[in-house]
Amino acid sequence: MGAPLRLRLLWAALAVALGAALYMAALAVANDRFSALLAGGLLAAVFSLCLGPLQFSPLSPFLLYLSVFALFHLGMALPWALGLTGRHLPWWFLTSRLTPSLGLIVLALASYLAGALGARRRPRRSAEPEPAYSNEFLFGCGLAVYLAGGVMFALGVESLGGARFFEAGYGETYRLAAEFDPRFFGTSFTVVPIGLYLAAASFPRRRLGLVIALALAWVGGIFFLGFRGFALIPGLVVLALLRRRGHRAPAWVNVALLLVVLGAIPLARAVRDRGVSQRSLDHFWTEVRPLDGIIEMGGSLRPLVHTLRYMQTEPWRWGRTYWQSLSTVWPNLAGRWQGARYIPLEELPPNHWLTAQAEPDMYRHYGGLGFSAVAEPYMNFGVPGVIVYFWALGALLAAAGEFRSAHPAPLAAWAMVLGPLLWTTRNSFEIFFRPAAWGLGVVWAARFAAGLAGRKAGQRPAGWARNLRRPGRGFYAAVDRQ
Numbered sequence: 247m248g249a250p251l252r253l254r255l256l257w258a259a260l261a262v263a264l265g266a267a268l269y270m271a272a273l274a275v276a277n278d279r280f281s282a283l284l285a286g287g288l289l290a291a292v293f294s295l296c297l298g299p300l301q302f303s304p305l306s307p308f309l310l311y312l313s314v315f316a317l318f319h320l321g322m323a324l325p326w327a328l329g330l331t332g333r334h335l336p337w338w339f340l341t342s343r344l345t346p347s348l349g350l351i352v353l354a355l356a357s358y359l360a361g362a363l364g365a366r367r368r369p370r371r372s373a374e375p376e377p378a379y380s381n382e383f384l385f386g387c388g389l390a391v392y393l394a395g396g397v398m399f400a401l402g403v404e405s406l407g408g409a410r411f412f413e414a415g416y417g418e419t420y421r422l423a424a425e426f427d428p429r430f431f432g433t434s435f436t437v438v439p440i441g442l443y444l445a446a447a448s449f450p451r452r453r454l455g456l457v458i459a460l461a462l463a464w465v466g467g468i469f470f471l472g473f474r475g476f477a478l479i480p481g482l483v484v485l486a487l488l489r490r491r492g493h494r495a496p497a498w499v500n501v502a503l504l505l506v507v508l509g510a511i512p513l514a515r516a517v518r519d520r521g522v523s524q525r526s527l528d529h530f531w532t533e534v535r536p537l538d539g540i541i542e543m544g545g546s547l548r549p550l551v552h553t554l555r556y557m558q559t560e561p562w563r564w565g566r567t568y569w570q571s572l573s574t575v576w577p578n579l580a581g582r583w584q585g586a587r588y589i590p591l592e593e594l595p596p597n598h599w600l601t602a603q604a605e606p607d608m609y610r611h612y613g614g615l616g617f618s619a620v621a622e623p624y625m626n627f628g629v630p631g632v633i634v635y636f637w638a639l640g641a642l643l644a645a646a647g648e649f650r651s652a653h654p655a656p657l658a659a660w661a662m663v664l665g666p667l668l669w670t671t672r673n674s675f676e677i678f679f680r681p682a683a684w685g686l687g688v689v690w691a692a693r694f695a696a697g698l699a700g701r702k703a704g705q706r707p708a709g710w711a712r713n714l715r716r717p718g719r720g721f722y723a724a725v726d727r728q
Contacts, residue, residue: 265356321544361640402431
């Protein structure tokens, strides 16, 4: 039995009250170093509670989101507060007042924990482990979607200059994508992860090596081209799927992967604006330090810093940014590509709105600063919006951690939502709805097709009659079992 609802809600309310008190303390002290240490201390406490009494798995949705959020928002501020940076920091970090932003991060962390305390029941321990499930048909669908995305990527590269694209450098790719038809290229970043998640959620055990190879091919390839965030998120989701399916790598493998990623992130930053043939590892050992990867990712604090300043003279959006993001679900299917139309500043998506003001030259050259998971609810509803958003998000992801199904289709649907949600930590909801909606649509279509294929062949999977008799388990759930 879990804790009574009233008790859980009481603990949640106390967590929000603590966060509000720490937020006001940070504003009262008004010292950036103190605020960063306060946020770091609260982050450590939240991790301790989640890994201890709340018993979250390290690759659970709740802790995955918390880890990505912390890296992108505190990866620069916390090492600086501890005196570990050792290098020149960017101008915006040194010239801005950081305490209001760091205080909001403290409030967001407390509200996120409150959501978990209110929703998390004591984990149930089953007497028997969940059996392994796989589905050849769904795995084939995942491979087909993955390959279709690869073809889209190749066609997109060809439309952006072919071989010359690889000599353009990372920043130049955004200009090419804005001046030429970028639809195949951009869509591939949505389609390939959809296929990868579906394959990773359904592969038979003998196909494990193939799934790992597909994941490394995509993640490593686009990382090498400079698209670090688009590589990091799918990699994390695939690791979580493998763990959910019982494939756990040894601890030393996880540590090695972490060290490789932390070393590769600043290296990619240093070389990605050069053409592929001009990239070199000659200065790797002298230019890259262990913390550089974390500090580099921590630059996503900047959108929050700028948003707080710009919103002092602008009205709240009252949810308009979320509503406008829904319009991105349907793709542009026009026969002829048309460039971006003029949009007033106040109507721009949050990341474009920010870049146009903070870095107008970058905006003119089609670059961007990204955004922040804290900045968007603040931009819409102020401080109360941050509290409500992170409370709801914490409750949702804590409940998702209690999701126990090992069937491929539910697991794939779980991944289709988790991947885009992780990406919103450093961007706006503009990048959430399209991949989530199309990913769920692909899962539904593949599962429906699997059922039709089984019926036409006149076959019933092993255990079909037994599963049919279980409450809430029909044919389409049973086809997931081999």
